[in-house]
Amino acid sequence: MSETRYFRVTGTVQGVGFRAATxxxxxxxxxAGWVANRPDGDVEVTAAGPAEALDTLARWLGHGPAGAVVREIAETGVADTQTVLQQPFEIR
Incomplete structure (x- = not known):
């Protein structure tokens, strides 16, 4: 069964290849889903798929790529899984 989660990652997460690595x-x-820079310097991620894969992504987001310094991750569920599942994971 698929679910969708939204992650907001704070810290030094822009200008370090975070979106491409994510x-x-x-x-x-x-x-499926997307990753984008926010105007406030954070990165946001909306991802859909099996819970186990989302848990693995959440752990990875906790450190990100080399050069990133992740200070905090906020995670919430998203109700509209079907819309997110219709697209390959992209950078926005």
């Missing part, structure tokens, strides 16, 4: 990790996990 896309690569999400695709490796066969997740």
């Amino acid at each position: 896309q690569a990790e999400a695709r490796r996990l066969d997740l």
